[in-house]
Amino acid sequence: MNASRPKRILIGKVGLDGHDRGAKFIVRALRNAGYEVIYTGIRRTPEQIVRAAIDEDVDAIGLSLLSGAHKELLSRVAELLKGEGAENIVLFAGGTIPDQDLAYLRSLGINRVFRPGAALSGILSALEEALTGGRSTGGGATT
Amino acid sequence: MDALIDKIRRGDRRSLARAMSLADKAGQEAQALKDRLRRSTGNVPWWGFTGPPGVGKSTLIDTLLGMLRQRGCRVGVVAVDPTSPVSDGALLGDRVRMMRHAVDEEVFIRSLATHRREGGLSDATLHCARLLELAGYDPVLIETVGVGQNEVDVAGVTDICVVIVGAGYGDDIQLTKAGLLEIADILVVNKCDLPDANRLLNEVREQLVLSSSATSGQAVYSDLTKSPGGTPDRKQASPGCTPKGMAPEVVGIEAKSGKDVDHLLEKLLELDRAARQPQQRQRHKQTRVLSEIRHSAMLVCEQALEDRLVAPATKELIAGLERGELSLDQVVRELSVISCQLSVEREPPRSGGRRLRTDG
Ligand SMILES: Nc1nc2c(ncn2[C@@H]2O[C@H](COP(=O)(O)OP(=O)(O)OP(=O)(O)O)[C@@H](O)[C@H]2O)c(=O)[nH]1
Ligand SMILES: [Mg+2]
Numbered sequence: 270m271n272a273s274r275p276k277r278i279l280i281g282k283v284g285l286d287g288h289d290r291g292a293k294f295i296v297r298a299l300r301n302a303g304y305e306v307i308y309t310g311i312r313r314t315p316e317q318i319v320r321a322a323i324d325e326d327v328d329a330i331g332l333s334l335l336s337g338a339h340k341e342l343l344s345r346v347a348e349l350l351k352g353e354g355a356e357n358i359v360l361f362a363g364g365t366i367p368d369q370d371l372a373y374l375r376s377l378g379i380n381r382v383f384r385p386g387a388a389l390s391g392i393l394s395a396l397e398e399a400l401t402g403g404r405s406t407g408g409g410a411t412t
Numbered sequence: 413m414d415a416l417i418d419k420i421r422r423g424d425r426r427s428l429a430r431a432m433s434l435a436d437k438a439g440q441e442a443q444a445l446k447d448r449l450r451r452s453t454g455n456v457p458w459w460g461f462t463g464p465p466g467v468g469k470s471t472l473i474d475t476l477l478g479m480l481r482q483r484g485c486r487v488g489v490v491a492v493d494p495t496s497p498v499s500d501g502a503l504l505g506d507r508v509r510m511m512r513h514a515v516d517e518e519v520f521i522r523s524l525a526t527h528r529r530e531g532g533l534s535d536a537t538l539h540c541a542r543l544l545e546l547a548g549y550d551p552v553l554i555e556t557v558g559v560g561q562n563e564v565d566v567a568g569v570t571d572i573c574v575v576i577v578g579a580g581y582g583d584d585i586q587l588t589k590a591g592l593l594e595i596a597d598i599l600v601v602n603k604c605d606l607p608d609a610n611r612l613l614n615e616v617r618e619q620l621v622l623s624s625s626a627t628s629g630q631a632v633y634s635d636l637t638k639s640p641g642g643t644p645d646r647k648q649a650s651p652g653c654t655p656k657g658m659a660p661e662v663v664g665i666e667a668k669s670g671k672d673v674d675h676l677l678e679k680l681l682e683l684d685r686a687a688r689q690p691q692q693r694q695r696h697k698q699t700r701v702l703s704e705i706r707h708s709a710m711l712v713c714e715q716a717l718e719d720r721l722v723a724p725a726t727k728e729l730i731a732g733l734e735r736g737e738l739s740l741d742q743v744v745r746e747l748s749v750i751s752c753q754l755s756v757e758r759e760p761p762r763s764g765g766r767r768l769r770t771d772g
Binding site for chain 2: 274275296297299300301302303304305306307308309310313314316317320321323324325326353354355
């Protein structure tokens with residue numbers, strides 16, 4: 270038996286759009302990279318995401334957003350996590366998020382944003398770094 | 413430790429979730445927790461759900477969750493998915509089907525990976541189920557990895573074993589090969605909305621008549637608890653709720669639309685009531701612990717054997733076997749003397765091969 274288990278990451282889609290190709294791609298990539306990935310499916314509410322993340326005791330949450338409502342949704346998720354005392358969970362985002370919103374997301378503690386076309390190797394190394402260092406360390410938008 | 417247990421009892425989700433992670437690890441603290449849990453639980457029936465991949469296990473649990481909630485039950489779910497044999501990672505996707513219950517305070521769902529444990533259950537499954545029980549969830553539902561061919565140990569730890577088959581999943585030969593029918597306390601044919609469901613229902617019924625006249629599960633089970641040298645048999649591992657020699661009931665449902673699931677729930681609640689009888693509880697606890705001991709001992713022995721196989725002294729044995737100076741039996745015996753009887757006895761000796769030894 271191994272003392273260290275794989276890190277657990279929850280991947281989900283919040284908001285109304287139903288495109289989950291990107292999310293599913295990440296799910297598989299993370300699984301292949303040795304993570305245990307809990308997939309929650311599309312059109313989830315911030316409340317559902319945070320509750321699932323707490324119950325599953327995950328190390329990170331990755332949310333995919335294409336609907337344009339990313340600021341509201343992500344700030345709600347960050348707020349709920351804080352309310353649970355779970356700010357230690359690394360929060361990252363993927364999707365069509367414009368440059369001008371990055372600073373705002375950073376203020377929520379979301380330092381890692383992966384946009385369409387981001388290289389997988391970059392995503393994986395950024396996550397690994399975040400998971401060993403915590404949410405506040407380094408990083409930036411990867412495109 | 414007591415503080416943690418207290419918090420879990422008081423319904424603190426975070427503590428429960430963290431204790432589950434702890435139970436998924438090795439080490440002293442984890443061990444202390446697991447031993448503690450064993451002593452404080454065992455009174456709540458566990459319902460196991462097993463069957464081939466994609467047959468609708470998660471969908472059924474989702475539907476049952478809705479119905480059990482209506483009856484005012486607080487329900488715990490442990491859902492197990494396979495660990496990838498190449499990466500050690502896993503895709504835990506059962507929860508997708510149950511998300512409507514995600515914000516319900518009275519439902520707790522936990523996803524687990526198998527960590528390469530055979531038989532469809534992860535090491536942590538038992539501990540997570542016990543933790544749910546401690547937190548007041550009743551009943552506890554367990555979904556096991558749908559590998560189809562290797563789903564046997566679920567019967568050893570659950571009180572009620574629900575085997576699910578579905579239209580579009582092979583024929584009666586495959587059902588028989590998989591050995592799934594023998595472990596069922598209740599047999600569910602899902603996806604009855606699909607065209608070949610009736611054929612499958614009939615095939616399953618025929619198969620069950622055949623296998624129930626061939627074995628009598630309960631008799632084998634009581635042999636096992638009385639003398640540790642009971643004949644190895646699939647049903648031995650199952651505490652079973654189905655009376656001696658009787659075929660399990662077959663229920664056709666549509667998990668997705670919920671059609672006839674209410675009927676299934678009635679049957680399950682009947683089995684649940686039986687499983688709550690003090691005598692049954694005692695038996696189930698015993699079988700569960702036996703499964704646990706067997707599994708842990710197996711791990712230790714396998715490791716010991718693996719170590720032994722790569723030890724320098726073993727090179728001589730291997731060479732001797734290659735040169736034809738030693739027989740396989742001799743080599744095996746030599747290795748087993750030094751490492752462990754159990755791991756070697758598991759397979760080869762057909763005559764009197766006892767699964768559980770008390771003397772070695
Ligand atoms: N036609 C039909 N499809 C169903 C029914 N129940 C479930 N399904 C579908 O079967 C597929 C698999 O369902 P799941 O509940 O994920 O099956 P599972 O057994 O949990 O799958 P694994 O956990 O991956 O082994 C989904 O697409 C469901 O919508 C049913 O009654 N009829
Ligand atoms: Mg499932």
